[in-house]
Amino acid sequence: MTATYLYNFQRLVIHNKPWILTPPIGALGGYLAQWMNWPLPWMIGALVGVALYRCLGHSTQAIPQGVKVGQWIIATGIGLHFNQQVMIEILAYFDVILLGTLVALSTSIVGIFIHRHYGEDLATAYFASMPGGANEMVNLGRLNGADLARIAAGQSLRMVLVLLIVPASYTWLFGDAHGSNLIHYPVNFAWLALLLFLGALVGQRFQHWQVPNAWQLGALLVSITVSVTFDLHIGLPTGAGEFGQWLVGSTLGCYFDRAFFRRAPAFMLRMSIATLSIMVLSIPIALMLGWMSNLDMRTLMLGMMPGGIAEMSLTAEALQLLVPLVTAMQVLRLLIVLFMAQPIFRQWYRYRESRK
Incomplete structure (x- = not known):
């Protein structure tokens, strides 16, 4: 009788709150990843844990507003790395930053040509290969007649491949990425409260204006502006960054289930090859830019x-x-x-049509 009541209670809770199992599964994945010394354990571990749970045939959904809160916290912490001296250095190397960004973007043509070679229409190949946000590329694909399911799947796969491969590769090649040698800045709760409050206001306004990644960009903009203006040298309290990573990782894991990997496997394989090719191409580009500017090659490659x-x-x-x-x-x-x-896609499309 007790087991029956418990079973019915669980079914009722999961029915009313289909996301209820996502937090503990993500937390378990994060804990195990930390125990195994994975890089970015609370993000990658939560992602893998939730994705595996869904691939086993169980249903769970993203934590409501979880990714927004996670991005809000993480972006605030990232912005605190900026100060007046750092900003002077960034501006001094802006030409290198712009060149590296443009050259890196140009490598996306590898993915476009791979997809086109195997018969994908231009709009789908183009917007699936652009390294922008999944929602934004789906929206642009919708305006240009692309296959939206393939764009969403391709963008999600690219993002997760980079997240799973890059931190682990950097840890293996360049050293410890578990934070044991990190510089810990003092915590100033008054400043942090102000930054988080202003970041939430700007993030909400950006969301109203339909700015992509509104909460992340809003919090980042506020944190950088205030940190540089007042030359702050503060950080987040212990555990805050991990909490944000857990929220984001748990949400990312909800993108994946059996149906995801069964959907157009040949397309997914091509997307994986294209993503890996772009990552490999960044190595000689970073070496060249590092030689030209004396900036750290590892940092340029990561950027x-x-x-x-x-x-x-x-x-x-x-x-x-x-x-x-x-x-x-x-x-x-x-x-x-x-x-x-x-704009570039439409110019390309018109050029192709004029050649027919």
């Missing part, structure tokens, strides 16, 4: 990876690389893609 702002910046933080440089390159790449992807 050119087709991943997310938060994930690549957190990897730089764990390895004590120049987080603001990585963040600047990632943000610049995102802005270029958002504002230039559609």
Whole structure:
């Protein structure tokens, strides 16, 4: 009788709150990843844990507003790496940052040609290969007659491949990425409260204006502006960054289930090959730019990876690389893609039509 009541109670709770199992599964994955010394354990572990649970045939959904809160916290912490001296250095190397970003973006043509070679239409191949946010590329694909399911699947796969491969590869090649040697800045709760409050206001306003990654970009903008203006040298309290990673990782894991991997397997294989090719191509580009500018090649390469702002910046933080440089390159790449992807596509499309 007790077992029956418990079973019915569980069914009722899961029915009313289909996300209820996501937090503990993500937390278990994060804990195990930390125990196994994975890089970015609370993000990658939570992602893998939730994705495996869903691939086993169980149903669970993303934590409501979880990714927004996670991005809000993480972006605030990333912005605190900026100060007046760092900003002077970033501006001094802006030409290198812009060149590296543009060259890295140009490697996306590899994915476009791979997909086109195997018969994919131009719009789908193009927007699936652009290293922008999944939602934004799906929206642009919708305006240009692309296959939206393939764009969403391709963008999600690219993001997760970069997240799973890059931190682990950097840890193996360049050293410890578990934070044991990190510089711990003092915590100032008054400043943090102000930053989080203003970041939430700007993030909400950006969301109202339909700005992509509104909460991440809003919090990042506020944190950088205030930190540079007042030359702050503070950090997040212990555990805050991990909490944000857990929320984001648990949400990312909900993108994947059996149906995801069964959907167009040949397309997914091509997407994987294209993503790996772009990552490999970033190595000689970073070497060349590092030789030209005397900037750290590892930092430049991380800034050119087709991943997310938060994930690549957190990897730089764990390895004590120049987080603001990585963040600047990632943000610049995102802005270029958002504002230039559609105009370039339409020019390309008109050019192809005129040649027929």
